[in-house]
Amino acid sequence: MIETDSSLLANFVNGNEKAFTTLANKWQHHILNFAYRYLGDEEKARDVVQEVLLRLYMSLKKFRGEAKFSTFLFRIITNCCIDTIKKNNHNSKEISFEDLKSDPDLEINIDERTVNPGVKNPADIAHWNDIGEKIRNALMELPESQRIVIIMKEYSHMKFAEIAEITETPESTVKSRMYKGLINLKKILSRNGIKDWSDIE
């Protein structure tokens, strides 16, 4: 039987510590990849997972179920990620779109692909891994407010209303950030190497 978040929560609050471990195991992959996409750093993302689970553990007994568990969890994840960014702020730099400089060595012409993206062969996989890297880097260049919305929507598959609740922002603002974020990504990717968009499906 698959245990739901709410049944695991109830068990944990009633003193079953194993229920929390099950909950942690269930969510840690998602937390890790959310943090990885938000922070762009695997090591920091792994630290965030531990911090999120610890904060979750400490706060769950106060969780009264007013909000959905996922909303509660993603508030913690977002806060942990933001704390990590603040902690490392002296190492980071703000990049505006105007400042972006294209690097000829990174350029890729989609037309040079010899295989269909759907076909799994080593060259194809390498190519799409490279594209994935470019997307990940491009995502990191977005303003945080746009990046977080895109990650929540694209990778955590949340409704706009739920993102609005987690980020405590009006839904219209969330949608506007989503739109601007996607448009900005397109600009960044175009400048960073993806020149031909005609056959991306």
Next chain:
Amino acid sequence: MNCERIESLMVDFLYGEMSDEMSKEFIKHLSECDNCSRNFNELRQVRTLLGKIPEISDQSLNWQTPGENHRKKNNHLRWYFAAAAVLVLTALSLFVALNTSIQYRQGVIVLRFGTNAQPVLTEAEEKTTEPAISSGDVEKLIQYINYLEEKQNAERIIISDQLENLASTTMYELKKRDQIIQLLASYSNLNAEPASLQER
């Protein structure tokens, strides 16, 4: 719908958060407006690319129980922790649920068990050197043990007799780690009442 309105709705349509009726209007506009159609296709392409970010594996992640973290952060409490753990465990593992008493006498903690109520010195006596537990502290411990005893009636607590492994497993299995930590933390500042007891 005009182009401005269409633009504001693009992400709704892109992520399937639009009603069927509005979707029809949206599609109709796109079929008639090259500019909006091109803009929407760009969003779709970016969305396709977003799916290409590789995931990383969580295999090497090792969730540490908060109990372990607490111990690392509360080294100064370790003596109290160990002493109370021995006391609580000894009490619980030996309790026959009847005629049990705990006294503080001449610097040692004395437990009485069973109907004959012969005094039994706990392992705490042998293990404790310093700092000595004050009688006030013992009152609090007794209060806490009484609470645990009451709880035991409602929920059978499995006690491990592996006292050597207290720090890593047994206290955690008692399911009362946070209360104990809170109680012990209050000993480091004896003016503070243990909140876990105040609440009850």
